[in-house]
């Protein structure tokens with residue numbers, strides 16, 4: 001099962017994909033959708049620019065799960081309410097950068113993801129690995 005990862009520029013998509021695939025974390029700007037292990041990593045522009053949403057929909061066709069990622073610290077970008085409904089597969093939420101976030105940051109991010117229709121919502125740090133076990137177990141339960 002492929003997992004499509006979507007969210008704003010810099011929210012931590014590529015780093016999470018590398019973590020899920022247990023690959024070394026190397027910074028590369030994502031220019032186009034790419035496969036990392038079992039994850040389909042997408043550019044933040046696809047989510048931030050409505051005219052590119054069709055590319056997200058196309059990338060999701062081969063996926064069994066979509067992950068909406070939210071950076072809890074720099075949350076300038078907002079998912080649209082109910083946006084998860086544009087996909088035919090389950091959409092779960094992932095709050096990233098748990099190592100940098102306060103409890104209030106996490107609460108706000110959780111509200112945003114819930115409003116977008118993502119369920120359940122996880123919180124992880126792709127750097128420290130905190131929270132990754134719950135997310136990994138959830139993914140395994142679907143595949």
Ligand SMILES: Nc1nc2c(ncn2[C@@H]2O[C@H](COP(=O)(O)OP(=O)(O)O)[C@@H](O)[C@H]2O)c(=O)[nH]1
Pocket residue numbers: 007008009010011012013014015016027028030044096097098099100124125126127128
């Ligand atoms: N502290 C911290 N930084 C992170 C985490 N995940 C990603 N980052 C950093 O955030 C920046 C953007 O990450 P990247 O994965 O390229 O974001 P993308 O644009 O969504 O693919 C990079 O400098 C990463 O090292 C995390 O869990 N904790």
Ligand SMILES: [Mg+2]
Pocket residue numbers: 013014015028029030041042043044
């Ligand atoms: Mg990227």
